[in-house]
Amino acid sequence: MLKKTKIIILLVLLMLGGCEQPPPTDSGLPAKIYRHAMDGAPGSLDPAQATSLYAKFIVVNLYDTLYRYKYLARPYQVQPNLAVAMPEVSEDGLQLTIRIKRGVYFIDDPVFEGGIGREIKAKDFVYSIKRHFDPATRAQGAWLWQNRIEGLDLWKTEGSDYDKEVIGLRALDDYTVQITLSRPFPQFVHTLTQGYAAIVSREAVRKYGQMLSNHPVGSGPFRLVSRDSVRAVLAKNHGFRQEPFDLTDEGFDPAKHEKLGIQQLQGKSPPFIDQLEFEFITEDAARWNAFSAGELHFIKVPVSQFDNVLSQRSPLTLSPQYDGMYHFEASPEAGFIYTNFNMADPRIGYHPDQEQNHRNHALRCAMVKAFDWEKRNEIFFYDIGQVFPGIIPPSVPEYDADSDTSYVQRDLKGARELLLANGYDETTLPTLEYGFPNSVTERQIFEQFRNFMTDAGYPASKIRPLIFATYGDYQRAYSQGKVALINSSWTMDYPDVENNMQLYFGPNAAPGSNSASYNNPDYDRLYKTSAVLNESPRRTQIYREMNQLLMNDCVSITGISRTLLFLWDKETIMKPDRSFLGGYFMRFVDLVDSASSTAP
């Protein structure tokens, strides 16, 4: 027995010997290691597949995009990144010319000749965008440019031959890209800030193929050191181009940013930290524990901790015990939460019989009335979420602060009356499936939803949970129209409300992003008109009209924008962001020198 134990101990020691070495230090100085908590794990880190928020966060730190958003300016403003300047747009708005910086190199990697990273050329950008249209890539960003760039879709149907030139996507020379759109696309420059548009090298793709995810070869401020299911470690890219930080360029506002210490960064070249560690902690409790134990620099505070962290709601005030320790910021989410009715479902959506169609409409409107946004906000968002009618959230300029909010006000009496008037009672109400991917919170949200409905007289047994083990399975189910009530959240891809409007565009019906399969010719017409317009009062008007159409048809119970609460310790200098800026802010993160060495 003793012998065995010894062997086991030996084995364990051996295994430990094989574990990773302590992090490298930067030329004698103690390494600056910033630890960032994420509430989910990224999937693939191949830019063409970086679909999750978490993956995008990391991808933009490993790769370069032509454009990015300004660090501090709000509302968000696009800023050249790898591009020299903003695109030169032709008269008709269809042709864009973009010049890219010289002397930007990929990181050193065996895929290159001699293992030395080569310079990035315009053709790399062209290649990177084309990749999305190559079925072999299993890319997920193609929708951004689908039917937008001249010849690109054709290129795909003709077999995705990279040697074949696409008319609308050309490298004029080594440093100039020319893009021709098939119709005006005012949001185009936004698409170039996406992780999807990150520039990859053809050599790396050729060598690593599917494994590119684990061998990122980019030119971003960081390079990947290691990555597993609970953390990713990124180290400073020492060859990153020197671009001194300029406060005014980034939209510095002393009133907002001085207390965060950002002015100290003036003139220094990012990235400022030696090592960037992402910890993927899905459980709120564990994440909060790790943060309060000092293992993390930053956390998005779980809602269950709001009570603890905040002492009052308006104005939002940190509890005294945290006030001295942490910086905090409440940031409205660029997106919203809503519950769609499946309009393709004759029990609740469109019905060929006019009368029944009308009754279904009444049922939907009654359910909208029965829904209690105030309570939802109180329970799940600590009453600091922003409830708004429709799909134009307060975070966008098109939001109408004076609009009628009755759509999101609970009217139980109205709901009951509406049901009664249309001949609905406990027996005639249809049994509806409410789908959600399994999680504690999703289940609680469902139970609350069901409670709202039972308050209006809907029998509990007639709202059936349909639980899916994976999000993908849930997605498949509602994409195939198998779920009557679809609870979703939408995170905007770029700061333009067009991104929300397409959610109900008829041709985008399931399996597209129009999961409600809403199909209103009026709405579709308005969408088409607005889609080619730049931001203008007219466009705003059209958007508001569309919003009203949605509410009239009671297509969706919507919506709320969450307010995210960020905490970070005082040794960290940064202004975190989870929406459009996303992972770009990482390069500007700095740690106060004194504290940098006292990592746990």
Next chain:
Amino acid sequence: MSVPYITSRLLYGIPLMLGVTFISFLLMVHFGPDKTYELIGKNPTEEQINEVRQSLGYDQPFLLRYGNYVKELLTLDLGLSDSSGEPVSSILIKTLPISLALVLPGFVLGNLLGMALGLLAAWYRGKWLDKLVMSASVVGMSVSFLVIIISLQILLCTPYGLNLFPVRGWQVHGLGSYFYYVTVPTLALVLVTLGYNTRFYRAIMADEIERDHIRTLRAYGAGPAELLFKHVLKNSLIPVLTRIMFSVPFVVVSGSLLLESYFGIPGIGLVTFNAITSGDQPILKAVVGLTGVLFVLALTINDMLYSVVDPRVSKS
């Protein structure tokens, strides 16, 4: 024990392996999660959906896919993870040692302690010490793993309690940090298995102590140490070995699942759990295949150990 014997035992494992792979393939792959909708972008066309299905191999006929799976297992070419694109084999190589390092101390400690307590209780059968140990083990058996983990975390890892150990993570680069990270999971594992182990070992030891040959030994003046540590232990080795051998594959995969997902330790359990919730079939397939192989191996080694331990089993 000879080479043909070992070979025959391993051959016996073939139908078992086929069964394991077939059933798990049927359940986890054929009826299993579908990653198509996670891998397509927004507003996909029917064509794009088919492209993804094709690239995932979902469009192939069942038997062909199963055949490929078996081939993959045989050639140890396990493909790439659907989610991260990392080769499954390198994921396994990375995670397996971590799981072992995480679970082994608790497993060994739980069994050794259980054995010691079981022996003690069996020796003092019917006395207060026995009753005490047995009552404690009933209490131990009645506490859910989950409750233990949550309680230990509060008690040892948070400011609400002693705040001595990390809440989560696994940044091991030495013995010190190893103990730092492994203590709480080990404690949880020991606590949750100790009750069962103690009872198991006590039952076996008590049976052995009542054997006629033990009475013979006592009649010939053998002392308690000789009785227990020589004769009782050696005679009870078969059930003990069986239990240990058979739990190894599961301890490594299943047992660590909860621990790893709660303590955020990047072991094979967590990888598997993530594969379940994200529908990463290549990983699922590999893990199931791997456990099947481990199980068959355990079965074979177990049989061979039998003949070493017990002369009655040896092929004479």
Next chain:
Amino acid sequence: MMGGAWRRLKSDRYGMTGLFIVIVFSMVAVCVWSGLLGQGWSDVSGNRWESVSTTHWFGTNLLGQDILQRTLFGTATAFEVGLLVTFCSTLLGTVMGALAGWYSHGWLDEVILWLKGVLDSIPFYLFAAAVAFALQGIPWAMHLAMIITFWTTTARIIRGEVMRIKQREFIEAARAIGLPSIKIIFRHVLPNTFHVLLVQASIVFVAAINTEVILSFLGLGIQDGVSWGLMLAESSQEVLAGHFGNFVAAGTSLFVLLMGFNLLADALQDALDSRRATA
């Protein structure tokens, strides 16, 4: 024989405590089933995270649901899972074990042993996950997963028992008068495995409840309704914010019921011990 066992059980203080606990909990379950208790498990009857009060004995949860009601309902869920899984897996295990034991070393035995080996070699939680996937949307997915995996232990035990009993001379006596196998199995063999089955069933019951908790935590548990496992899963997000209602209520109930069953199983084992019964 059973009379003696009952007498021995009655004189076992721990066993009777266990029995008492089990009876109390099962009465709660029956009351929930018959609509007398726990019907408000889903209703929002208070504000979120109310502390203990006369209206909410265990406080309320995030949604403002009464934790007591949920705990009571969870009792019924536990029994539903426990009873269904225990009954089905014991039945399946008994039939399979009896067949394998009676025709031991025959082809049927080999097939059953193979099946058992296969099911035993797949890690349980993986298997449960797989079944949950395969049967997505069916409320009994978890139960089925447990049944499919739990029967093997029962079958192994019954197989051993049957093989042992088969050697007994009263079986030969029955065969000597030409009694068909099926009658012998049901009349002479299986009744003699009853005591083993009873103990095994109580162990399966405990395992089923315990497993439900873990599967629910992993998100593979019951579909509609509430269970202690779901409450614990909820609580794992709350305890660090200082809300212990779910954790204490579910954890304690779970502990007490499992304790009751474990005590009862122990006492049953002692009371039904064949060596003691024949002495």
Next chain:
Amino acid sequence: MSCHALKVNDLSVWFETDSGRRQVVDHISFSINAGESTGLVGESGCGKTMTALAILGLLPTSGVGVSAASIEINGKDISSLNAAQRRAVLGRDIAMIFQQPGTALDPVFTIGHQISAVYRRHFGGSKKHLWQIMLDSLEAVGFSRAEKIASAYPHQLSGGMRQLAMIAMATVCNPVVIIADESTTALDNSTKSLILKQLERLQLQHKTAILLISHDLAMVRQSCRNVLVMYCGRLLERTDCQSLYSHAQHPYSAGLLSCIPQVSANRPPRISAIPGQVPSATDLPSGCHFAPRCIRVKPQCQQSVPHFDSEDDRAVACFRPLS
């Protein structure tokens, strides 16, 4: 007074049960001289095995009570020894041979190992010495290829051989007393008598005292000089074998004798049996426990216990002995 090899003085054994004390050995006293074998006879459930286990101190410590004025081996009282002291005596001065040769030996150790372990425990010695001693003892019980037997495991031997190995184990330390508890009951008739022969031979060689416990008077007759007849925890008769067979005094002894089937060339007379069965220890009849089954019962038998003189060479506990 000569020194007895084994002298048991006023030994009692009882079980503590929920329904009170169950007396299984009731104040018995007897002695065996060196080199003599004595049979302890009686039906199953009469307390014979309990007596043996009580002498060796092998009864479980909970639920069982044992009291004895003294248990002497060669004049040394072992009843008052503590556990460690007792262990030094067991196997060296007194050895026991058990009923089931199949289970009494440890299945996972070789015969040789188990025998030499007994000797090593008491006397120590080099491995070589132990091995030789062990081989000698195996040869002494009649194995011609002792080496082979020594390296065998119990399951590789037949029942009779195992029992012989057990005897080798019992004799390896050359003890003063050997207790053989139904040692041949589980064996074939032929093996049985062969084993008894070997035991007898060894006894003559070493002047060992043997207490042979059996329900079979025929067997006792084969190999014992004296007989003790036991019934329901009490001794009923003590005598030498010859006189018991020629004229048993206690009706119980006579009954037991008549049960033995005889092999004879001529057709033997019909067998006769003692009617009834041994009462359980929970409800023993008052007075003489044998009274309800006795054909010679008198009213007195049911009221008072007949005296048994433990000092006398011949004694009988009966109000109406047969002769």
Next chain:
Amino acid sequence: MSTPTPPTKPPLLEVRNLSLSFHQQEQVAIDRVSFSITAGSTLGLVGASGAGKSSIARAIMRLIKPDSGEILFKGKNIFMMNSQQMMATRQRMQLVFQEPFTSLSPRRTIEQSLLEPLQHFAIGDTNSRQEKTRQIIQTVGLDHDVLRRYPHQLSSGQQQRIAIARALITSPDLLIADEAVASLDVSIQAQIIQLIQSLQEELGITLLFISHDLAVIRQIANDVAVMYQGQLLEQSPADTFFSKPNHPYSKTLLSFTNNKAPTSLPVENWRLDRGRTTAETTSNCVFARSCQVKMPICDQLEPASHQIQYRNQHPLGPHYVKCHLYEEVNTNDT
């Protein structure tokens, strides 16, 4: 020379050339055994354990299937019977086992155990069946109140009486007692022997009594058959056998019983109880290895079974010996 031939009763049971080996253990259990039992008589089958006695009993009851040979019950081969005939035959023969406790179903009352054969063979109606159980209980010398009890509530003697009662309840013609008294105390053994003897007298039942104990056989049997390693070595009327056994093995057996065991025999050669594997050659006499009067031929040739011819026609029945010693001597004076 002309002694009146005894009235030739047809044999109730006839075993012809029966052979059986257990393939799993590669063990020869029965090797070309033939014998017959006349109705109303008792054949004592004697031999060491493992000699194949129980296998014969089980083969007769059709619990195991022999490799070759025939078993004729009332002149009909039981292996050729259809299920209906077999059902009828099973009713006519019954078996009593060695272990009284394990031969009764522990979860059934004595009454249930006794009723089962009646129900199975559909004998009588409910009332008459109950009547019959009461009657049989009395026949074996027990009180009615045992009917409601379970086997573990009875003593081993009572259990064995119940086992006998169960065997007798269908009024069989043939009773096979397989070591029925071997595990009992001498006192109980005597009671059971008494019971069997008186039952046989009362009911005129035919008995195949299997035992390793010659003394018990002497008490009960009219004829004796000696088995050794699956073969029948000697068969003769009991009185002849016990006064003058012929086969060397029979002599050895008797000498053990009479306490005249040879002690010079090396222990390794005691393995009298060991079975024979199929691999072992059968070209010699199976007893040759342990035989003290072994001749060279014994190692080379298997002796045939000879009927010993008595000069004065022995009235008791035929006498067969399977030994080379008796091959030349065809006659034998008594």
